[in-house]
Amino acid sequence: PSYQMALLIKNIVESGRLQPSEVMHLEWSYFGVLEHQAQHKLLIYQHLISDPVLFLQLIELVYRPDDAPKEAPTPSETEQSVAMQAWRLFNDWAPFKDLTALDMPSAETLMDHIEACRSLASDRRHLTPADDLLGRALSSSAPGSDGMWPHESVRDALERYGHFDVLAGGFVTGKVELRGATTRRPGDGGEQER
Numbered sequence: 603p604s605y606q607m608a609l610l611i612k613n614i615v616e617s618g619r620l621q622p623s624e625v626m627h628l629e630w631s632y633f634g635v636l637e638h639q640a641q642h643k644l645l646i647y648q649h650l651i652s653d654p655v656l657f658l659q660l661i662e663l664v665y666r667p668d669d670a671p672k673e674a675p676t677p678s679e680t681e682q683s684v685a686m687q688a689w690r691l692f693n694d695w696a697p698f699k700d701l702t703a704l705d706m707p708s709a710e711t712l713m714d715h716i717e718a719c720r721s722l723a724s725d726r727r728h729l730t731p732a733d734d735l736l737g738r739a740l741s742s743s744a745p746g747s748d749g750m751w752p753h754e755s756v757r758d759a760l761e762r763y764g765h766f767d768v769l770a771g772g773f774v775t776g777k778v779e780l781r782g783a784t785t786r787r788p789g790d791g792g793e794q795e796r
Contacts, residue, residue, distance in 0.1 A: 607635045611635075615628075629646045643700070658728060661728050698743045699780070703746055712756070738776030741777040
């Protein structure tokens with residue numbers, strides 16, 4: 603049934619009858635099915651970096667404000683479920699993973715998106731998780747036109763924003779996690795990580 607549901611959603615999306623906001627609402631509503639069964643590229647993944655409002659709405663579902671007291675009321679089961687879904691969406695978010703060097707946004711566009719997301723996150727007191735997630739997103743970069751990784755636009759963004767420790771840390775963590783699960787024999791040491 604999950605596969606048929608994912609196929610149905612793909613057909614609805616490809617019909618062109620829905621606005622992007624309606625497609626993203628549909629993807630959010632059925633994310634549990636689409637997370638591993640999607641038959642189309644999820645629009646919500648593509649829009650997260652260019653839509654600071656959507657980006658912050660999802661962050662606020664998962665994270666408390668930067669200056670929130672350590673003690674907080676226990677969220678309801680519904681709130682926990684929604685937060686877990688948003689967390690899973692962010693965990694799978696790699697907006698540039700399938701792009702070629704030619705498909706990557708320009709440095710100016712990318713930095714405008716980052717600036718808008720960071721500005722709104724700062725206003726809403728969620729800059730720490732926003733920086734971490736933006737760094738992880740940048741780590742999904744395609745190689746540049748010169749064959750070197752990351753893409754030139756990401757290099758420029760890192761030159762501008764890489765001095766923010768959380769964003770830089772998110773970039774490194776994201777790159778390590780994109781490698782996927784690995785195994786080794788006892789005694790192999792840490793050469794693979796180095």
